[in-house]
Each structure stands twice: as structure tokens, then as C-alpha cells.
Amino acid sequence: MQQAIRTVHVGVIGLGTVGGGTVRLIQKHRDSYIDAYGIDIEVTRGCALDADRAAELGLTGDAFTSDWRDITSDPDIDIVVELIGGEHPATEIFEDAFAHGKHVVSANKALLGKQVGTLAAHARAAGVQIRCEAACGGGIPIVNALEHALVGNKALTIAGIVNGTTNYILSRMDAEGLDFADVLADAQRLGYAEADPTADVDGFDAASKLAILSSIAFHTRVTTDDVYMQGIRNVSAIDIEQARELGMKVKLLAVGRNTPAGVDVRVHPTMIPADHQLAAVNGAMNAVYMVGDAVGETMFYGAGAGAFPTASAVVGDILELARPLCQGDDLAAESEPYAKVLPIRPIDNLSTRYYIRLALEDRAGALAPAISAFEQAGVSLSSVRDVRCGDNGKRSVVLLTNRAQEHDVTAACAQLAEQGGAVQVASLIRIEDMDAWTEGVEAN
Amino acid sequence: MQQAIRTVHVGVIGLGTVGGGTVRLIQKHRDSYIDAYGIDIEVTRGCALDADRAAELGLTGDAFTSDWRDITSDPDIDIVVELIGGEHPATEIFEDAFAHGKHVVSANKALLGKQVGTLAAHARAAGVQIRCEAACGGGIPIVNALEHALVGNKALTIAGIVNGTTNYILSRMDAEGLDFADVLADAQRLGYAEADPTADVDGFDAASKLAILSSIAFHTRVTTDDVYMQGIRNVSAIDIEQARELGMKVKLLAVGRNTPAGVDVRVHPTMIPADHQLAAVNGAMNAVYMVGDAVGETMFYGAGAGAFPTASAVVGDILELARPLCQGDDLAAESEPYAKVLPIRPIDNLSTRYYIRLALEDRAGALAPAISAFEQAGVSLSSVRDVRCGDNGKRSVVLLTNRAQEHDVTAACAQLAEQGGAVQVASLIRIEDMDAWTEGVEAN
Structure with missing residues (x-):
């Protein structure tokens, strides 16, 4: 009845x-x-x-x-x-x-x-x-979960793959060994990427979503302009192949963390372990991690568009x-705006490991000044290896750093640029410190 | 204020x-x-x-x-x-x-x-x-999602890994090549399994959760007694190794499907593709798939206990x-009980592929009567292979079927049992038809 x-x-x-x-x-x-x-x-x-x-x-x-x-x-x-x-x-x-x-x-x-x-x-x-x-x-019903089922938690991290176009492109680059431009063209032809792909491939779309999710999760106000943003245009087939050899995958992650030093909000390509749950998110699918102090790690997976x-x-x-x-009942008004605005932690204060691929002239003595630039900036390297000669007669050398500060890495890269064209930073991909995502989870 | x-x-x-x-x-x-x-x-x-x-x-x-x-x-x-x-x-x-x-x-x-x-x-x-x-x-906030964010959908499937103890045991059997009894003893020592492990390893716990989730998702009334239930005691290290060779993992799944022939609710070991998102759910973690006609596949992942x-x-x-x-407002009463009770589809009506491991005497002519039993029951085999001699002088032969009806497979197994001890069904694991989970999803 x-x-x-x-x-x-x-x-x-x-x-x-x-x-x-x-x-x-x-x-x-x-x-x-x-x-x-x-x-x-x-x-x-x-x-x-x-x-x-x-x-x-x-x-x-x-x-x-x-x-x-x-x-x-x-x-x-x-x-x-x-x-x-x-x-x-x-x-x-x-x-x-x-x-x-x-x-x-x-x-x-x-x-x-x-x-x-x-x-x-x-x-x-x-x-x-x-x-x-x-x-x-x-x-993916993540907003509802943040506003209702998970409200017993202090949200520590909200992070994941929130742009299907870039994930589709990176997945195909990985599966087929293709370069960015080739896959983008094909994705446009198939309707997975817009004629003007900027909003997707340069990270704006992911940054907008991260701003909304971080605002809700952390009870603060984050706008798209607060989010550090770097797209996937500079990720090459070589980088993805190198990642595979290192047991990692390259993913465009949106990462929001509620740290004691401020809200860390950023969208950029990352290397993550190949056996991590997010590494298995392929094609146009999306997945969002929410880490709460009580619930620990949760992940929500589904179609991000369509x-x-x-x-x-x-x-x-x-x-x-x-x-x-x-039922003839009234609906309450939108709830009280966020009471406090947390500071945004600048990207310069990020501390993580880095993958850096250098293009340099194939001659003796070309590498030493580059190594020196990193060492002098206080960036400790965990490995240096030649990976392949480029088509243009240049060598590629991949550096992996130990945990380093972003501003020190940036300073070293600027120093190399000042030295002229002998050594170029062909790509720089942050290795995401996923252990940090769970800092502050209650022990059971 | x-x-x-x-x-x-x-x-x-x-x-x-x-x-x-x-x-x-x-x-x-x-x-x-x-x-x-x-x-x-x-x-x-x-x-x-x-x-x-x-x-x-x-x-x-x-x-x-x-x-x-x-x-x-x-x-x-x-x-x-x-x-x-x-x-x-x-x-x-x-x-x-x-x-x-x-x-x-x-x-x-x-x-x-x-x-x-x-x-x-x-x-x-x-x-x-x-x-x-x-x-x-x-x-994992799955109940809230079913009752709120996903209510725009007709729920087609609710399925996943909802018992941490059995997933922990199967994950360790897989990673370490151990047999069930050995891992169970260790799990009990470490606190991952109860002293009386029956509720977990025989599937009661998963069946209870599936009854609740199916009732909510499909707007009907499913009780634990309606759920077909088979635990993991008979899964052996050999089966897990065979699964790996076939590109699959063995998982205890709880599967609820809203089919035109009734609600299909069952808990049993399954083989699933090793690259499926659920195959990567390891240890005591849980994950629930919800497939809706509009949203398609979604998955919710997190800690199932603690x-x-x-x-x-x-x-x-x-x-x-x-x-x-x-706020001084009243709370509405529990909403109207489910208006209709959907029929439960008997396990006999399941149609899927099967992995069947036979133990049989190591002599010429031992296998033919077994093959004949399946063929006469109308079960078509896609592969038959010797896998290993057991310690007791018996052969192990693994049969894979094409899509078959559960009642035909059961009839063939009963026929073998009647023939006496020459051929025994050492294990039978259903190969889950995950494509069926998305039957009825709207094309985009």
C-alpha cells in the first residue's frame, strides 16, 4: 500500500x-x-x-x-x-x-x-x-561516501585516477609501447579525447575534481588554482618502459593529503608499484582512494564518464x-560553509623520490657535471644508468634519487639548464610515496 | 557560530x-x-x-x-x-x-x-x-551506497570477497604454495582465524553478508538459508597451482545476481582471471562489486574487519x-518492507565452466569411464590433462568443461561415485562467468 x-x-x-x-x-x-x-x-x-x-x-x-x-x-x-x-x-x-x-x-x-x-x-x-x-x-559514489558513510573518520588522504582520457592514453602507451602523440591522435579519432584535449591531458580536469574532493574530505576550501598541476605530454614510451623495468607503472594521479604542514594537493604523472591496486586501473576507468584514520585504506572504482x-x-x-x-517534508538548506581554511602546502615542500631522465651528448665527461649539479643541490642519487641512445646521437641516462626535497631537485634542474644544452632534463616523474598516504591511521 | x-x-x-x-x-x-x-x-x-x-x-x-x-x-x-x-x-x-x-x-x-x-x-x-x-x-561503505548514491540504478549484480579470513588463507596458499590445513593452523596462531574457524572457512559468514546485501540491492528478501554455500576446505595447493597455469586465481566469492530466472545467490571457491581487479585483493582485505544498469561496474575496496x-x-x-x-528533528521510521519477494534460482540451474580434478588409479583404462560419465551427462570437455602423480600412487587429471549445467555436472560426479573408488572427484571449482555480471548494463 x-x-x-x-x-x-x-x-x-x-x-x-x-x-x-x-x-x-x-x-x-x-x-x-x-x-x-x-x-x-x-x-x-x-x-x-x-x-x-x-x-x-x-x-x-x-x-x-x-x-x-x-x-x-x-x-x-x-x-x-x-x-x-x-x-x-x-x-x-x-x-x-x-x-x-x-x-x-x-x-x-x-x-x-x-x-x-x-x-x-x-x-x-x-x-x-x-x-x-x-x-x-x-x-563512482565518492562524494556521498565522504559526506555520509565515512564521516566518523578524519580524512587523511583522497587520491586516485580521476581522468579517464589520460588513463586511457597511458594504458595504451604501456600496452602497445607507443608515444603520447600517436595515442592521443588515435584517442581523438575514437572519441576518448576531445579535439582540444588540453583540459584532460594538462591536468585541469583532474585538478578541478581534486579541489572539490579535498574541500569535502578535509572540511576546508581548496580551489583548482590551489592545485599543483602537470600533465602527461612529457611522458614518453621510454619512461613507461623504464618504469616497467623498475616494477612500476606511470599513472596521472590526483593526490590530496591532509598533512600537519598543510593540505598537499597536486596532479602530475607518478610512478607507482605495479602490484598496487591503482596500477590495475586501466583504460577509461577511474578509482579514488580515501584513507581515513579509522577505516584505513578504501578504494572506489568505476566508470568516470559516459x-x-x-x-x-x-x-x-x-x-x-x-x-x-x-513525502511533503522540507529539505534542509546547504550545511554551514567550512569553518576554517587550512593552508596549502607548496609543491616545493614535497619530499619524495624522483625518476629523472637526462638527454646528453654521447661523449666522455658529459655526465659528471649533471651528477654534480644534483649532489651540490643536496639530492642524493640511488642509481644512475644508461638506457638507450636517442635517434639524435644523444644518450639517455636515468637517475633515481633517494628521498629528496622538490625545491632541491628543481634547483638542480635549473642549474643544468644554465649550463647550456649539453645535458637536458628530458623527463622528471615523481615516485609517489604511497606509504605516506596512511600516516595517521589508527593501529588495530 | x-x-x-x-x-x-x-x-x-x-x-x-x-x-x-x-x-x-x-x-x-x-x-x-x-x-x-x-x-x-x-x-x-x-x-x-x-x-x-x-x-x-x-x-x-x-x-x-x-x-x-x-x-x-x-x-x-x-x-x-x-x-x-x-x-x-x-x-x-x-x-x-x-x-x-x-x-x-x-x-x-x-x-x-x-x-x-x-x-x-x-x-x-x-x-x-x-x-x-x-x-x-x-x-567498506557499501550499504550506504546501495541505499543512497546508487538508487538510480537497477542493481544487476552484487558480488565480491567479503570474508577476510578465507581470503587471507587463499592468498597465502597462493603466495607460498602451502596446503589449506597448514595455512589455517598458522592463521589461527596469528589471530587471522578463530579457534573454531567454521563460520569463516565453510562460508557461513560470507553467506550472511550476501543475504543482507542482496536483500538491499535487489529489493527482495534473501536469507542466509537461501544462499548456496561451499567453503574452501577442499581447495588444495595443486588446484591453486593449476589455476596459475591457466592464468587464474582461486577466490572465495559471494555472488548475488538479479536474473530473469530468479535471484542467484551463492558462496563458493571460484577461478577468476588473474588480471581481474578482484584477483588483486589479497590478505584480509575485502572488495565488493556492484553492477548497476546505468553505472555499470563499480567496486568498493577496504578492510573487512578490525x-x-x-x-x-x-x-x-x-x-x-x-x-x-x-537539530531537534524527528527521524523517520524504517522504510516500508520489501514489497515483493523474488524467487531464488537453484544452484542446479547454474550454467558456467568447471575445473574438475580427478584422482584415479595409475593404470591403463582408468580415465575412459570418467570421461564417459561426463559426456553421457551432456557435459562437454574443453581439455583433459595429467598433472601430477599423487603420493598414494594415484594420478591427478584435470578436466576443464565448456559451459555446462550444474545439474549435469553433479549427475556425472554422482555417476563416478557409484562406479566405486577407481576415480574420485578430488576437487571441483566453478570458473566464474564474470561477463554475466554485466548482462543488462545500458550501452553508452
Whole structure:
């Protein structure tokens, strides 16, 4: 016996891949949401530039508009779903929705990475909520876990593979021995990378997601600009082959750590042990580690993009907002903004091991000045080895350091650059200190 | 500026490993829960047989009792945390807590695996809630994900490694080439296995967790008795070595699938591809796959047991219950019991590939009757090979089948048993059809 429930009306702005998946998923399961949860949601109106696209989704007549204001101002709509991405007019959509007392569900990591604190404060002032599960790792339910199931913990680390495009490229470089440019071109052809791949391959997308996740996990405010960022353009087939010989894999990791010296937030290629759980995350899949002082290491794995995986997260958020509304209850406003802002630890203060590949002239005495530059900067080397002659008559020499300070390594590299072209740093990849991720976990 | 919040009083029954972890975690983080979430929880009273144990946790005087009724009937207590395990007096603790209008948090998989439907109905009638995140996979937040973030999906599969003891034993058998009995003895010495290991090694513990997870994921009622169960006692070092040669690992999986022919729920040793994400879950760690029609494959990985990981789940549940109570709001009763009960698909109807190791006399003509038994039962073999002579003068022959029906395989094995001792089925391990886990996922 189902008690009477109210239908919650949803307006979807943006009917592209994720918007289309969202509309279709709600249409497919509307009856089962009523049966299983007593929640009735309906996509009352959709906004797109293209009426034909809306019609494909069954949104015609009053159910279609090409002006987003028709949705944010529609008195019948309870929840606005923003799926257009980018900063504008997404910001205006959020603000206008708040002004009309509507909750917002969004997958917009670019906007939220920069503005999550400000937008949350505005939502709170308007008495409404923002939900953004789909903005961090597509279908992986990590935001919900951080906000609910794991709240008993102090979060120590939130880290992982949160960009599918770069993971796809690195996985294929590894499996097929190809160079970055070749795989990127193929990935673009197959639709795994955008025509303009910058946001993915240079790390912006991962940095945005890390900013949001770190803000939630550590109860502070981290923005995309706080995140140190280095993409994968300089990772070569040689580096990946060298990593394999060292028992490691190269992965673009987003790492957030809540350290006594500040929040350490960075996105860059890393070498990690080949038998680590994250090393087995291949192709376009994503995986996020959350280390809590009580729970220890947890990992969440799944599809980080795609129409239906992302729609799963969007619809999960819609259903959570709708749950009390369908029963005629009110929904609390967005909770109190973060009380304190923790300092950001500069990348210069990172202490880890480094893989450094030098390109140098193939002549006696070429290597010594390079070794000297590192030693004089206080960087101790654990191994030095010739790996291959390059096509251009230059040698490649791989240095592995013992634990060193980033600023000392940077100083040594600058010193080499000043010496002129005889020795060049062809690539520098940090060897991630994953033991540090669990510092502060309670012993059982 | 923190608005005035009410302290929510918690009574903990059972101060063993998990109870102790729960009390200590709340003591450690009470102030930060107030700061970060506006939730104030206090362990007002603890119940144990041993006053000294309670005193170690700071529970003395009125804060200690050796009679659980002092907690279930205490008018000051809002939430009863049952951590004694087993069916009695845990059932009576639940019922008495309900009778006094108290919510219950529990890690008791043995009880909930058998009674979750009945207890949920009683909680609902009393206007209170049961929460049991800690009962399924220790610290892994899978229950919360199924009840919230993933509700947009139709759940197709819930499967994984949910018993740490057996995974520890199989991992060591694999790494060290040891036999079951040797590793079990060592695991008992090290505290990874109980003195009476039955609940773990024979699959009861995993079956209880699977019953709870399947009930939640598939919106039906599955009890431990519905789950087909086979433990790991018959897995030998030879089988694990054979698996390795076939590119597979042996894992004790709990598999729940929502199929058109009914709910397929089973716990047994399986062979899975060595490069599958679950094959890399080693030692006492747990991992649960949830496949939804929209999200596709997701995996949740973490510690399945231990004082603080399990306390993380218990305290997460307490905080969720306390969140509205601290604001002076009411908490809704347990939601409507499952509307429909799906049929259970008998194990006889399983269709998969099988690894069968025969022990047979080392003489000409010994093998043919065995091959014939399988062929006559309609089981097609994809390979037959001699693997090793046993110590007792018997041969070992490994058969791999093509896809076959469980009842045909069972019939062939029964036929061999009737033929007398010349050929014995030394082990039979199902090769899990993991492609079937994703049947019904939406194409992107």
C-alpha cells in the first residue's frame, strides 16, 4: 500500500551526452523509483539549443525550451539540473535557480572546482542545496561516501585516477609501447579525447575534481588554482618502459593529503608499484582512494564518464533531494560553509623520490657535471644508468634519487639548464610515496 | 557560530574488539563531529561482562552495566549499538530496544542475515530504524551506497570477497604454495582465524553478508538459508597451482545476481582471471562489486574487519541517525518492507565452466569411464590433462568443461561415485562467468 506522494518536478538544462542519459534513466525507472523508494520524479522540462535533440528524448511542446531562464524561473520546478559545463552561463543558472528557491544538481567540475565555497554559501542563504556527485569521478559514489558513510573518520588522504582520457592514453602507451602523440591522435579519432584535449591531458580536469574532493574530505576550501598541476605530454614510451623495468607503472594521479604542514594537493604523472591496486586501473576507468584514520585504506572504482554512469550519479542526487519532498517534508538548506581554511602546502615542500631522465651528448665527461649539479643541490642519487641512445646521437641516462626535497631537485634542474644544452632534463616523474598516504591511521 | 544542538546519547552493548574501537573513535572525534557536522554524540553507557574492560574505555560508575536491559530501557539513551554478535540475546536486545523506541545500530551479520526482514518490520512498527553498515564488509561503505548514491540504478549484480579470513588463507596458499590445513593452523596462531574457524572457512559468514546485501540491492528478501554455500576446505595447493597455469586465481566469492530466472545467490571457491581487479585483493582485505544498469561496474575496496575499520562503519551509522536528532528533528521510521519477494534460482540451474580434478588409479583404462560419465551427462570437455602423480600412487587429471549445467555436472560426479573408488572427484571449482555480471548494463 503506497501512501500518496507528491511528484517532484525536475528541469534539465543541457541535453548532451549526460543530459540525455539522465532523461532516459528517469524515464526508464520512474515507476520502480515509486515502488522501491516512494519517490516520484519527472523531467518536466528540458533546455537545449536544438529542439530536435529534445524531441528525441520525448521533450516537446511545453516540455522543451531553448532559454534556461524558462527552467530556473518555472514555479512548478523543484530541482534544476545543470549539465552544460563551463563557467558561464552555468554560474548564472546556479544563481538564478537559488533566487527562485530551487535546489541544483550539477556535474560541472570546472565551475565547482573554482567556486564551490561561494556557491555553497549562496545556496545556504537561499535555503536550498547543491549536489555534485557527478562532478567527481562520474558514476563512482565518492562524494556521498565522504559526506555520509565515512564521516566518523578524519580524512587523511583522497587520491586516485580521476581522468579517464589520460588513463586511457597511458594504458595504451604501456600496452602497445607507443608515444603520447600517436595515442592521443588515435584517442581523438575514437572519441576518448576531445579535439582540444588540453583540459584532460594538462591536468585541469583532474585538478578541478581534486579541489572539490579535498574541500569535502578535509572540511576546508581548496580551489583548482590551489592545485599543483602537470600533465602527461612529457611522458614518453621510454619512461613507461623504464618504469616497467623498475616494477612500476606511470599513472596521472590526483593526490590530496591532509598533512600537519598543510593540505598537499597536486596532479602530475607518478610512478607507482605495479602490484598496487591503482596500477590495475586501466583504460577509461577511474578509482579514488580515501584513507581515513579509522577505516584505513578504501578504494572506489568505476566508470568516470559516459552517458549512463554519469547519469547514475545525477539521478542519485535528484532522488536524495526528492526523497523528503515527495513525502511533503522540507529539505534542509546547504550545511554551514567550512569553518576554517587550512593552508596549502607548496609543491616545493614535497619530499619524495624522483625518476629523472637526462638527454646528453654521447661523449666522455658529459655526465659528471649533471651528477654534480644534483649532489651540490643536496639530492642524493640511488642509481644512475644508461638506457638507450636517442635517434639524435644523444644518450639517455636515468637517475633515481633517494628521498629528496622538490625545491632541491628543481634547483638542480635549473642549474643544468644554465649550463647550456649539453645535458637536458628530458623527463622528471615523481615516485609517489604511497606509504605516506596512511600516516595517521589508527593501529588495530 | 554554532547553533545550540542536543547531545544524542548512545549505549554500546558489547565492548570487545569492535565495541572498544567504537567507544574510542567517538571519544577521539567527539569535538570534531560537533565542529564539522553539528552532531554531538556521547557514549553514555556501555555493557560488558567484564567491568575492567569497560574501565579501560573510561566507562565506570553509572556508565557501566553488565545487564543489557539497563541500556535498552534507559530513558536517556537514543541509540542502542548491538555489538555482541550471534542470535541470542541479540534478538532480544533488538526487540527490547524497539519496545523502548530506540534506534539500533548493529554489526551482527549472523542475526541480520537470517532475520533482516522481520527485524526491519518490527523497527518500522515501533517507528525506529535499524542500520547495519558494519555487518557487510566492515569499513567498506557499501550499504550506504546501495541505499543512497546508487538508487538510480537497477542493481544487476552484487558480488565480491567479503570474508577476510578465507581470503587471507587463499592468498597465502597462493603466495607460498602451502596446503589449506597448514595455512589455517598458522592463521589461527596469528589471530587471522578463530579457534573454531567454521563460520569463516565453510562460508557461513560470507553467506550472511550476501543475504543482507542482496536483500538491499535487489529489493527482495534473501536469507542466509537461501544462499548456496561451499567453503574452501577442499581447495588444495595443486588446484591453486593449476589455476596459475591457466592464468587464474582461486577466490572465495559471494555472488548475488538479479536474473530473469530468479535471484542467484551463492558462496563458493571460484577461478577468476588473474588480471581481474578482484584477483588483486589479497590478505584480509575485502572488495565488493556492484553492477548497476546505468553505472555499470563499480567496486568498493577496504578492510573487512578490525577494530577501527568496523568502528568507522558503526560510527558512520550513529552519526547519520544522530544528525536530525541533534537539530531537534524527528527521524523517520524504517522504510516500508520489501514489497515483493523474488524467487531464488537453484544452484542446479547454474550454467558456467568447471575445473574438475580427478584422482584415479595409475593404470591403463582408468580415465575412459570418467570421461564417459561426463559426456553421457551432456557435459562437454574443453581439455583433459595429467598433472601430477599423487603420493598414494594415484594420478591427478584435470578436466576443464565448456559451459555446462550444474545439474549435469553433479549427475556425472554422482555417476563416478557409484562406479566405486577407481576415480574420485578430488576437487571441483566453478570458473566464474564474470561477463554475466554485466548482462543488462545500458550501452553508452
